[in-house]
Amino acid sequence: MLPPRTDLTRDLAEWLPRQRWFGAKDGDIGDVSVGAATELRAGDPALHHLVLDVRRNGVPDRYQLLLGVRRHLPDRLRHVEIGGTPEARLYDAAHDPELTRVLLDALAGGASIGPLRFHHLDGARIRTDLASLPITAEQTNTSLLFGDAYICKLFRRLGDGVNLDLEVNLALTRGGCAHVPAVRGWIELEPGPDGAGPVTLGLLSDYLYTGADGWSLAIASVRDWFAHPPPPGDEWAELDASAAGGDFAAEAERLGAATAQVHRALGDAFGVTVIPAEEVRAMAARMHAELTATCRSVPGLAPHARALTAVFLDLAAQASPLTVQRLHGDYHLGQVLRTESGWALLDFEGEPARTQSERRALAHPLRDVAGMLRSFEYAARFLITKAGTVPTESGPHLETRAHAWAARNRAAFCRGYAAAGGPDPAAHSVLMHAFEFEKAVYEVRYEARNRPAWLPVPLKSLAHLIT
Structure with missing residues (x-):
């Protein structure tokens, strides 16, 4: 049996902000109420499904909670305890098999x-x-x-x-x-x-239990590459990332092919349409507006603003009808698994910082390609941001290594994507640059708000892409 609603909501108001999945950590919870409560199992332990209405600064949100109720809470569930009374301990039942x-x-x-x-x-x-x-x-x-x-x-x-x-x-x-x-x-x-x-x-x-996520595989490759002996003298300028034993390029190429096949399947399932040139120009204007707003909040992006603006203006000037369809929407190495039978794509929810309407919007398939290319840039530089995880080479030399790894795997992914029937990124350079720079602006804004220590990753990669 559930405790009185006032006691339950008081406990929830204290417990919710401490959860990693709760999206309102940056402000006080004004009100928590139970919108719906459904008993899924009676007895001890009991299971209730709750829909919680949460208000923060007047903005409503809904969350779901599997609420467990036990007279005696075992030690294995203490870490997910919510509160309750001595006779009815409440906890997050997602942790109770x-x-x-x-x-x-x-x-x-x-x-x-x-x-x-x-x-x-x-x-x-x-x-x-x-x-x-x-x-x-x-x-x-x-x-x-x-x-x-x-x-x-x-x-x-x-x-x-x-x-x-x-x-x-x-x-x-x-x-x-x-x-x-x-x-x-x-x-x-x-x-x-x-x-x-x-x-x-x-x-x-x-569950693809034999799968290894693409991010982990890529990071292992980068670590192997960073551990590879440095070249002599002035040979850094022609550094070849294929020399490392943990080369990822073959997998990147296979991932590109799998991506093209999923894009084709998405087109078959949801249809493909063509938007007029006016909508492409409006898209370019939105990209530029996001750049302007981000430069105001993240001054470190400002030195790149002129080059990025030129790409968005170029897209608008060359606008023509564009084929669009449903996409993955938040495509990166953490959203793919390498299994015994090949690559699998996960999590089609779209970018977390976008609205629902933005996530559902149709786009050209190269927008997903741009997301994965940006992920290669992230993987190449992730270890540099973590002290003690890479050899003690100078900063410029590490950046040279990172750039060489990213360039090799970007090229392999695009090669696999085009060979499997996807639009060739090399044949759509203006659109490709615009999508990638749009994604980079999004990354800068996201990192500044959520992971400031990662902000150098998108900023440093931009220095290479705009040259």
Whole structure:
């Protein structure tokens, strides 16, 4: 049984700001209320699904919480305790495998419990005998591993309507795309009285247990390259990153090919359209406006503003009708897995700092390509930002190494992408530069707000790209 609402919301107001996935750490919570509470399991332990309405500075947000209730809380769950009374201890039940198995049961049975709807893909058989383990590295969501079979992503902060990750992955699964984990089921909140569509709460997919994420593989390659003996004398100017044993270029090329194949599958699933030149010019104007605003808030970008502006103006001057479609939207090395059968793409939610309408906007496929090229720049310089992780070469020499690694893998990715039928980045240089610089401006703004120690990464890479 739940405690009185006033006691529960008081405990939640204290607990929420300490959670990594809570998006309002930079301001006081004005009000927390329970918008919906659904009992999923009675007894001890009990499981309740809560939809929380949180207001901060007058701005509303919704979050979901699996709330566990136990008379005696075991030590293994102390770290996720929320509060409660001596007779009813409250905690985040996403960390309790005894209770999360309820989700598998409901998904397998296609259950409807209160306003919650549990769906499984037609023909999909879901095992219900698996214990869960939360992935602790995630920030904006919480994912549960069920054995080595499934991964269930719980969307902590709830948007309106169908989540993009479900919408895109479901369409690609139904289309037979081999480069995404197959969707098994999903959880949603039924439409409210305002007539709005169902809200996505969770997504169950196959778990690619043999996969290694692209970021980790790339960082291992960079580390090997940094450890490679330095060239003699003045040979730094012609440094060749292929000399290192942990060369990543072949994988980058295969990743480019997989990306082109997923783009083609997205076009087949959602359609392709053409926007007129006027919309391309408007897009260029938005890019320039973001640059201007970011220069005001991050002075370190200002020295590059003239060169970036020239690229955006060039895009506007050469504007012509442009083919657009659905994309990944937040494409980088952390969103891909290398498995035994090839590369797989994950997390189609779009950039976290963008609005829902911006995330859903159609764009040219090279926008995703630009995102991955920027990720190679990040991987090349990540170790430089961490003291003690690289050899004690001078700063300029390390930057030369980073540039050589990034250039080699960027070229390999673009080569694989074009060979697999994607638009050749080399044949669309103006558009390609504009997308990449737009992404760099976004990165500068994001790092300045969230990870100031990383700010030199996008700024240093710009120095090479604008020459």
